[in-house]
Amino acid sequence: MKKRIVTIGGGTGSFTILSGLKQYDDLSISAIVSMADDGGSTGRLRDELGVLPPGDVRQCLVALSQESQAVRDLFNYRFEKGELKGHVAGNIFLSALEKKSGSFSDGLEIAMKIINIKGKVIPVTNDSVDLQMKLKDGTHLKGEDEVNHNHAIQKTGLKSIFLKPKAKLDPKAEQVIQRAHVVVIGPGNHYCSIVTNLLVRGMGRALRNSKAKIVYITNLVNKKGHTDGFTLDDYVDSINGFIGDERVDYVIYNSQKPSELLEKKYKQRGEEIVRFDRSERKKRNYTVITSHLLGKAMQYGKADKIANIRSLIRHDSAKLAKLIRYISEADEYKRLIKKIV
């Protein structure tokens, strides 16, 4: 009877949605995680040890862990000084497991047991890849970190985005997508956390062939230089484009306004709330569910500057999860209920 939910995303966005989904005993959860990160602690480990990027996987593990908060905090602990400054304990732990067990996926199996997760975390690919992007002026961005920090993508114009070398979809990821009742894409950094998954060879086909409802969770704000001016429909078009079909069934959109202060702060940074205008498009092949979805802003440690810059407002994970669960059953309810009088 358990509904099988698959999430596709990166670290922070997946953390949010998985934290909410974990609360439901009647969901079977698989988190498919982007493997293109090469910045920060993760980037240093990749460079120095030749390991696969542990950062996004680590965040998903923590989200799904059923261990105490203390264990989860330890796994997320970011060193604040010395030569380990900026490194995250869980990333180092995952890299050590990979080195010792011989492969990232074997190491991950052990990690999932140790921190006792509900469901499973699956790297989108086991190939070591870089995210690359070519812009219309000839600029060639190599690596997710470079893409992430380029603020002129939208202005210059995106020519192509790809993984190098080409990556193959993890067979376990393919299997859970085939068997899913619902696949959740997002929220997260559009090019660096979401599209990186869709670029993996076999992902588009898996999504096109799956009978799952595909749900896209719209980001709260547009990323400066990346998705300026994007509306809900623009995001869905982009996602459908990478899937290769109009495959998105549901879109979840936050219609709650943040405080004036927060909105001002965002504007100062050149970021704007993602817009959704119902009348903008005559016909949509997807159902848009709007809801008040703002959660509390998260607290970060001092060393966590990147995260701190990334986001001030957050989705409420419990509300997101409840909507996903609703979607997983909406069709059955519709079939079952003939009339409500």
Add this chain to the structure above:
Amino acid sequence: MKKRIVTIGGGTGSFTILSGLKQYDDLSISAIVSMADDGGSTGRLRDELGVLPPGDVRQCLVALSQESQAVRDLFNYRFEKGELKGHVAGNIFLSALEKKSGSFSDGLEIAMKIINIKGKVIPVTNDSVDLQMKLKDGTHLKGEDEVNHNHAIQKTGLKSIFLKPKAKLDPKAEQVIQRAHVVVIGPGNHYCSIVTNLLVRGMGRALRNSKAKIVYITNLVNKKGHTDGFTLDDYVDSINGFIGDERVDYVIYNSQKPSELLEKKYKQRGEEIVRFDRSERKKRNYTVITSHLLGKAMQYGKADKIANIRSLIRHDSAKLAKLIRYISEADEYKRLIKKIV
């Protein structure tokens, strides 16, 4: 996060709804069970051993048992010859536990562990009572079995129905009603399985004070001589009358027609499908959910004549459970979802 569901009913109807609810891991189930049965195997045990009636409780235990089908079949096994003919193994077992442990509720605690049930079964009262009924022509029916087999209640006119001696609500039953998200009343024999619960002192108050959504599941057919001509609204009026307030929030109604053959068989026995006419009442204080809810007719052993007569068509337990679950969350979904576009 678990939704707390309480069912109120007798044996067969509760068996149906509990079998369906059991399939959901995210529900916490308490079954409150009528204790007025004095017919068949149960009546003989009451008479001969002075025990409380085990039959309805036994059916709920089997419905919620997580043991193998073999164990559950054993518990429901009805002897077909010898001096035990007509007795049900589980009834004897429950009576033995009551005798040995000193009280029905202590015996029940042990039984719940042995057959490993999900949730709990709570007798509506621990007092030994008889269902009694006075008709307008002076007839005085003593005991549930006598009421059950009288086919002139509706024609003669019901003057009063009561338990003798007055019974007190089990404190555990009161507690689960107070804490419930949803209380499900029915389906079942109206006077003999449903109303018997509502007659217990304290039940009306508990239901009036609870914040739970109260759901009434309408029977599929009217019982000859008891509820001839009753419509959905008549049943709800009756239930609300015994509760002492217009307390029913939702009514579940089967709008699927049985086969012509079955309908004919019912008609021959003087039983008719319960009617629901949307236009019959201008304003209802309850929401009616109509659905196609017919399940397969159950198979009975040869000795099971009573059950065989009782019912040819059945509610689909999985569908009933799904609707209950829907109701348990409908308000949250309504609050959460601002618009669906």
